[in-house]
Amino acid sequence: MKRPMKLLIGVVAVLAVAGGMLMLAIRNNGPAVLDAIDRLTGGTRGVVLVAKTSYGGHPDQKLRIYAPAAATQPLPVLVFVHGGSWRWGDPDDYNFVARSLAPEGFLVVLAGYRLGEDGRYPAMLEDTASAIAHAARLAPRYGGDPARMVLAGHSAGAYNVVQTALEEKWLADGPGRIRGVVGLAGPYDFFPFDSESTIASFGSVEAGAASQPVNHARGDTVPMLLIHGERDTLVKPRNTRALSRALRAAGAPVETLFYEEFDHNAPLVSLASPWRRSRDVDNALIDFARRVSEVSVPVQAETP
Known part of the structure; x- marks a missing residue:
């Protein structure tokens, strides 16, 4: 009995250490860990990185463009921030988003933007608008x-795409190309600024109510899909409720x-394998993007 018990204790200890290392890795760079897990459990799904480029001189102003290998016709463009x-944050850590969405009939563009002091309001919006315009030029x-084109983003990225779509000045060079916007766990109504990140990015440049998506709701905007977890304590679900009421x-x-059981990161995690097999966030996003961009069928089936 002693030997099996020692073996069991050893297995438990190894699993505990492995679990601790995984949690540490997730805290340090969660998207990169998700990307690795997705690649190991879901494969490439036939998705090809077709371009690594930039739309400005800053290292954060990067674009990564992915296409399904079997595409035979012009595809709608899904820009994810x-x-x-x-x-x-770094687009290179979000390849799992492209592997989730490109096989369903989209050219996926992962867009970066200036961060920290360089990206303080309104720089993150200037960059998002520039990234969209550059993606449109490169798409053909x-x-x-x-x-x-469909825009999507998670958390701060959801703010970027929603505010860019709602505040008319940002897409003045071609708003008609945007067919829809998807926001995952986004902050849309957070003034006055009371968190470290919002004070640093908005309060330090004396941004005010005009920086809030909820204050730019208008009837002629593109369709939006807003997704949020009820257990999100970082960006409270009231943000999505406030914006949806205003719209x-x-x-x-x-x-x-x-989603009753979702925390802040769960909508994003739901786009990665193996979780996307048991959750419907990806299905909801894909169905919405197809409807607004008039896509009827996937380009290819999932492959290992």
């Missing part, structure tokens, strides 16, 4: 249709999904 409290080269009051098309 990462989160990270406007302080950290890689099989994308720039007239059918509906203005007569704008908006859909919301609230």
Whole structure:
């Protein structure tokens, strides 16, 4: 009995150490860990990195463009902007988003933007608008249709894409190409600023109510899908409720999904393998993006 017990204790100890190392890695760079797990458990899904480029001279102003290998027609373009409290994040850690969405019939563009002091308001919006415009120019080269663009983002990235779409001045060079916006756990109503990240990114430059998406709700905006977890303590779900109320009051098309058990990162995790097999966030995002961009069928089936 002693030997099996020692073996069991040893296995438990190894699992505990492995679990601790995983949690540490997630805290240090969660998206990079998700990307590695997704690649190991889900494979490439036939998704190809077709371009690594930039839209400015700052190292954070990067674009990564992914396409499904079997694409045979111009695809709608899905631009995804990462989160990270406007302080950290790298498109190169979000390849799992492209592997989740590109096989369903999209040219996926992962967009970065200036962070920290360099990215203080309104720089993150200037960069998001520039990234969208650059993605539109490049899309035809890689099989994308720039007239059918969908924007998506998580957390700070959700703020970026929603504010860019709502505040008319940012897309003045071509707002008609945007067909829809998806926000995952986004902050849309957070003035006055009371957190370290919002004070650093907005309060330090004396931004005010005009910086808030909820104050730019208008009836002629593009359709929006807003997703939030009820257990999100970092960005409270009231942000999505406030914005959706304002949009509906203005007569704008908006859909919301609230998940009772989800925390702040769960909507993003749901785009990575193996979690996307058991959650419907990816299905909801894909269905919305297809509807607004008039896509009817996937380009290819999932492959190992």
